[in-house]
Amino acid sequence: MDDRHIPSQHDGNAYRLAAPFFNAYLTQVGRGTPGGEYMRRFWHPVAVSAETGATPKSVRVLGEDLIVFRDGKGRPGLVYPRCCHRGADLYYGKIEDEGIRCCYHGWLFDVEGRCLDQPCEPEGGLHKERVRQPWYPVREQYGLVWAYMGPPEKMPLLPRYDVFETRGPGEIIVAEDNGLGSGGDAPGFIAPCNWLQHWENIMDPFHVPILHASFSVSQFVKEMAILPEGDWEYVPLGVRYTGIRQLGGGRALRRVTEVMAPTLRVVASPLLKPGFIDSLGWTLPVDDTHYKIFSVHRTGNPGERRGSLYNGKRWSELTPEEHQAMPGDYEAQVGQGPVTFHSEEHLTTTDKGIGMLRRFLARQIKIVEDGGDPAGVIFDEAQIVVKLEAGNFFFDEAAR
Ligand code: FES
Numbered sequence: 001m002d003d004r005h006i007p008s009q010h011d012g013n014a015y016r017l018a019a020p021f022f023n024a025y026l027t028q029v030g031r032g033t034p035g036g037e038y039m040r041r042f043w044h045p046v047a048v049s050a051e052t053g054a055t056p057k058s059v060r061v062l063g064e065d066l067i068v069f070r071d072g073k074g075r076p077g078l079v080y081p082r083c084c085h086r087g088a089d090l091y092y093g094k095i096e097d098e099g100i101r102c103c104y105h106g107w108l109f110d111v112e113g114r115c116l117d118q119p120c121e122p123e124g125g126l127h128k129e130r131v132r133q134p135w136y137p138v139r140e141q142y143g144l145v146w147a148y149m150g151p152p153e154k155m156p157l158l159p160r161y162d163v164f165e166t167r168g169p170g171e172i173i174v175a176e177d178n179g180l181g182s183g184g185d186a187p188g189f190i191a192p193c194n195w196l197q198h199w200e201n202i203m204d205p206f207h208v209p210i211l212h213a214s215f216s217v218s219q220f221v222k223e224m225a226i227l228p229e230g231d232w233e234y235v236p237l238g239v240r241y242t243g244i245r246q247l248g249g250g251r252a253l254r255r256v257t258e259v260m261a262p263t264l265r266v267v268a269s270p271l272l273k274p275g276f277i278d279s280l281g282w283t284l285p286v287d288d289t290h291y292k293i294f295s296v297h298r299t300g301n302p303g304e305r306r307g308s309l310y311n312g313k314r315w316s317e318l319t320p321e322e323h324q325a326m327p328g329d330y331e332a333q334v335g336q337g338p339v340t341f342h343s344e345e346h347l348t349t350t351d352k353g354i355g356m357l358r359r360f361l362a363r364q365i366k367i368v369e370d371g372g373d374p375a376g377v378i379f380d381e382a383q384i385v386v387k388l389e390a391g392n393f394f395f396d397e398a399a400r
């Protein structure tokens with residue numbers, strides 16, 4: 001028997017390392033894959049509204065290359081890049097009041113792909129209604145452009161979130177495409193690894209006291225170096241972790257963090273801002289080996305610091321030597337490889353949340369494979385507001 005697969009029976013010599021593999025069921029996002037069909041049952045953020053204008057932009061989402069634009073009437077559009085005439089890239093198109101015009105022979109398409117003009121054809125195209133540029137439905141909410149890339153007959157409502165439904169005096173909603181996982185200061189940043197490596201990290205509370213707080217520098221605040229005591233639980237839309245930190249002097253902190261279908265990162269402020277969260281992030285799978293993060297937050301102070309700092313520097317300002325000496329989430333997760341080899345992992349007690357998250361995701365993918373509707377897909381207007389529980393809650397230990 002080949003015993004190379006049984007870690008306890010080998011001496012650790014790397015010569016005996018078995019060929020690695022990853023769990024494609026959980027990590028693949030392309031059309032036609034189980035995970036990709038699951039993802040395609042939800043709305044995903046694809047662009048920041050304020051950055052979507054009269055210049056077409058190339059975006060890659062769930063392994064598909066697309067063009068996002070806004071027509072002269074203010075309507076956002078998301079179309080397949082290859083013009084349905086003879087394949088010129090609509091990235092080079094020109095925006096007009098009614099839509100986007102291809103640079104090659106001037107066909108004009110509206111935001112739903114209808115061909116409105118074929119200038120070289122007799123009478124502007126007598127049969128132009130017979131062609132349609134492939135397109136996806138989009139909506140705008142919270143300053144983001146959202147797309148639904150799944151089967152049209154299954155299109156759900158675009159969820160709303162309680163944290164953004166009420167605002168204090170002077171508060172505004174800020175939407176960003178900011179590479180939050182890298183430190184929140186890298187606009188448009190695309191991380192070169194599978195989306196699940198980032199999403200799992202949110203259910204990994206024990207990397208916080210090490211990676212972020214004691215391994216090199218304190219990247220958030222010093223209380224994060226305290227090991228939490230807590231547990232994970234399944235919630236209808238994902239997994240929740242509640243951790244208690246003893247702060248000394250009878251004070252304690254209850255910190256609640258959630259992951260929710262399909263890609264939500266519901267993370268209490270790592271700077272320990274008290275109370276319920278005021279921000280949400282979406283871990284958008286760009287393709288199987290890249291992700292990016294869109295985030296929305298509610299604030300009365302738009303310039304406030306929200307992310308990590310490394311000896312006073314922002315992540316994007318670090319030299320290669322500083323990245324090596326002060327690794328953060330980006331270094332840890334991208335360092336796992338384009339798609340981490342699950343076959344080489346050794347999950348332990350403190351990885352319970354990782355296992356729960358993977359089981360949750362596998363169950364949801366299976367529901368879609370079996371023809372059902374996954375958790376988090378909303379069809380009933382009465383259920384459109386999603387309630388979130390994450391936050392930092394300080395209390396007196398004696399009063400517990
Ligand atoms: S290729 Fe687009 S109009 Fe001809």
Ligand SMILES: [Fe+2]
Pocket residue numbers: 201207208212329
């Ligand atoms: Fe982290």
